[in-house]
Amino acid sequence: VNVVHAQRATYLRRLDPPLIQFSLHRDTTHSWLHILSTYSERMMIGSIAEDAPPLSTGAMALAGSAAAMWIALVVVGLTWVARTIWNRLSKSESRISDSANTSCRRKSNKSRDTGKSRAKDNVLLKHKEPVEATDPFPNKVPEVDVYKKDKPRVNPTRVPAGNTKKTTGSTGTSHALCLNTLKGHNDAITGIAFGADKSHLRLATSCDDNTVRLFKLDADMAAKSFHIIRINLENERGLAVSFGQSVSDVLVASTGAVGASRLSMYHVPQDQGQAPSRTWQVAEAHGKSAQVSTLAAAAQSGRSPVAVTCCESDTHLGLWNTGSGARIEMLNTNQLVNHSAVISPNGRFFAAATFTAEVKIWELQWGKSVSDPVKAVKVMSLQGHKSGVTSVAFSADGTRVVSASTDGFLIVWNIDVRYSLNEDPKILYKVACASNGKHYSMVTLSPRGVVAACVGPANTAMDFLAMEGLSIMDQVSNAHDTKMTCMAWAPTPVKAPNGSTHELLATAGTDKKLKLWRSPVAL
Numbered sequence: 001v002n003v004v005h006a007q008r009a010t011y012l013r014r015l016d017p018p019l020i021q022f023s024l025h026r027d028t029t030h031s032w033l034h035i036l037s038t039y040s041e042r043m044m045i046g047s048i049a050e051d052a053p054p055l056s057t058g059a060m061a062l063a064g065s066a067a068a069m070w071i072a073l074v075v076v077g078l079t080w081v082a083r084t085i086w087n088r089l090s091k092s093e094s095r096i097s098d099s100a101n102t103s104c105r106r107k108s109n110k111s112r113d114t115g116k117s118r119a120k121d122n123v124l125l126k127h128k129e130p131v132e133a134t135d136p137f138p139n140k141v142p143e144v145d146v147y148k149k150d151k152p153r154v155n156p157t158r159v160p161a162g163n164t165k166k167t168t169g170s171t172g173t174s175h176a177l178c179l180n181t182l183k184g185h186n187d188a189i190t191g192i193a194f195g196a197d198k199s200h201l202r203l204a205t206s207c208d209d210n211t212v213r214l215f216k217l218d219a220d221m222a223a224k225s226f227h228i229i230r231i232n233l234e235n236e237r238g239l240a241v242s243f244g245q246s247v248s249d250v251l252v253a254s255t256g257a258v259g260a261s262r263l264s265m266y267h268v269p270q271d272q273g274q275a276p277s278r279t280w281q282v283a284e285a286h287g288k289s290a291q292v293s294t295l296a297a298a299a300q301s302g303r304s305p306v307a308v309t310c311c312e313s314d315t316h317l318g319l320w321n322t323g324s325g326a327r328i329e330m331l332n333t334n335q336l337v338n339h340s341a342v343i344s345p346n347g348r349f350f351a352a353a354t355f356t357a358e359v360k361i362w363e364l365q366w367g368k369s370v371s372d373p374v375k376a377v378k379v380m381s382l383q384g385h386k387s388g389v390t391s392v393a394f395s396a397d398g399t400r401v402v403s404a405s406t407d408g409f410l411i412v413w414n415i416d417v418r419y420s421l422n423e424d425p426k427i428l429y430k431v432a433c434a435s436n437g438k439h440y441s442m443v444t445l446s447p448r449g450v451v452a453a454c455v456g457p458a459n460t461a462m463d464f465l466a467m468e469g470l471s472i473m474d475q476v477s478n479a480h481d482t483k484m485t486c487m488a489w490a491p492t493p494v495k496a497p498n499g500s501t502h503e504l505l506a507t508a509g510t511d512k513k514l515k516l517w518r519s520p521v522a523l
Contacts (some may be wrong), residue, residue: 032296133225154303176475177518179518180221180222181515182215184228185205187207187483190208190237191206191241192487195247196492203215205514210232210234210252214268219502220497221495236254238253245304245305250266250276260289261285261290263282263285263292265281279325282320282325283438289313290314294309295308299322299347304322306319306322307320308341309341311338312338314331314338315333315352333354339388350376356388357384357388357407358385359413361382380419380425382403384430385409386405389404390404395449396447400414401413409432410440410465410470412427431465434472435455438456444505446505447503451464460482460484461476461478462475462487476517485509487505502518502519504516
């Protein structure tokens with residue numbers, strides 16, 4: 001710095017002696033910076049003589065940087081000013097446009113409201129008597145409570161269990177086969193089952209509202225109210241339901257917050273005022289995470305019924321003694337998915353609808369005495385579908401099987417064969433789904449040979465077919481508003497409102513409705 005100062009002192013004295021005198025009184029560093037600034041400015045305006053000594057490379061770099069910085073600051077300032085002006089102009093134009101549109105809408109709404117009010121006045125003048133002149137409010141509108149809130153949902157676990165009388169409204173239906181629509185469920189219905197003895201007919205339902213309901217159907221099927229018994233599941237969702245030895249024994253599959261399925265047996269007293277009691281319970285019926293999708297039970301004469309459980313996320317079928325809750329066996333189907341499992345009404349066979357096109361059938365060997373254990377032996381396979389089987393149903397005597405598949409076909413099988421001699425089951429009838437491009441997702445067979453089939457994949461329509469020949473008996477295009485979840489036939493016939501005797505079908509779905517249907521043909 002000192003060397004450069006000495007080299008430039010003579011020349012700068014000639015240019016600006018007062019500046020040099022001022023800088024010499026400062027320290028060397030400040031003098032050098034002030035000299036560079038003055039020199040760079042005079043370079044920009046051309047005030048340096050041609051005979052001035054050249055600057056060094058460092059000095060030239062510093063001078064160029066200072067000039068570039070000043071130019072950049074000027075450009076940034078001008079850009080900011082221009083953008084600010086543009087934004088203010090745009091906002092003002094937007095306000096003017098919005099105000100114009102608002103004015104147009106107000107004029108349009110005003111003219112529309114004026115037309116409506118005139119039409120309303122014309123209707124009032126046409127259909128109402130003239131109002132006396134003394135009435136200060138001739139067109140008074142009735143007051144409406146706009147702050148009225150919907151009725152809060154009642155927690156089903158707070159409702160006392162036991163015998164309760166509940167009115168279930170009977171709603172009209174456009175289809176003649178629908179006898180009644182039972183309301184009162186607070187969530188989707190997941191399972192239904194019929195139970196009957198010599199003098200009683202019961203219908204049990206499991207629901208996602210943590211409640212199992214037992215309907216007494218001894219009265220008229222079209223009645224507006226039925227006697228209902230509630231079983232509270234203690235904050236557990238009901239998954240499926242069935243009956244045990246009698247109509248007083250209700251078998252329930254449920255699940256809680258943990259995810260495991262519980263299998264419980266409840267005893268429901270027939271005397272009014274007594275609450276149901278739990279007889280036994282299995283905490284983890286299918287492990288710690290699998291949930292039961294179907295539950296069915298049947299028995300041979302003099303023996304405790306055997307229940308079969310099925311899980312879509314588990315490849316095993318569970319066999320249970322309903323009298324004690326003991327597990328008989330866990331059978332592995334070796335399939336990716338088990339859609340459903342069903343047991344024949346006579347307690348001889350049970351079958352599974354799986355991921356493949358094959359229907360596997362096992363035989364329950366009860367033994368000769370009551371004390372003999374029950375064994376399950378696979379006896380046959382039904383091979384006639386081209387894709388996965390969705391549902392299977394047995395006839396009352398266990399000699400016929402109806403199967404549905406995603407290939408769109410419905411098949412009736414004859415399984416009354418000598419399977420011990422390797423005789424194969426025979427296909428009796430095979431028809432395609434009546435609705436083009438669809439398939440039957442769920443089937444059930446009545447004791448007298450009427451097939452009720454749910455049409456998938458929407459699961460809102462239903463067909464009635466005769467087992468012999470699989471001819472269409474009747475069709476219901478809108479059986480439920482939303483997806484149908486379960487269906488079952490009553491083991492005994494009932495009387496219709498017109499006095500005729502029919503078989504009784506119950507269906508339920510996610511629309512929280514339980515519907516009762518009569519068979520298309522009277523007995």
